[in-house]
Amino acid sequence: MSHPRTKTLIIDQHDESIPLIRLRFVEIDGTLYHLAKDVGAAIGLKADDDGDYRQTLEGYRVEYLMSTVSDRGTVLGPLALITDEDYRQLAKVVRQSRTPSTL
Template identity: 50%
Template sequence: MNFPRIKTVTVDSHDETIPAVRFRLVEIGGMNYHLARDIGHHLGLKADEDGDYRSALTEARIPYNDLAIFDRDQPLGSHALLTEAAFNQARLVKRG
């Protein structure tokens, strides 16, 4: 069985007072998926005990895929993965 592998994107600001932003993507069938674990806190979601955001995504009715992924041939375990459309939907959810 083939597991999706991670791509890392790092955005460095020219202003050294602004920290670099790092997030990971997984490509499956030519489509990129965001790891909820990397972007959930930026979206104001509450993390589950395992650090992922499945409960918050489910509560907000945001669709996600739950897949086991690898990084450099090392298993990272199961992660909630968001399509670009689901990511945009999550950005629009009003937080209490």
């Protein structure tokens, strides 16, 4: 499967010590799918050797699609894509795992 266009959301914290966050996504049959490459980097996950996050996603039991996408004419892929819902759940789990216990 190949998707000819991505949409990009850029988050700027207006603080030079915090880098911009870029999240690219595609819409497939009415569902938003984020590039795992962007999501993983944004929430601090460990990338695979090829820069994607398939092994990490599998470790968190997050289902993903493999697809080729294009960003401003540059073909990217194959890349792992995850739903918006899975992205939010993954970010929540990662945040919780990094919060020190208050026992």
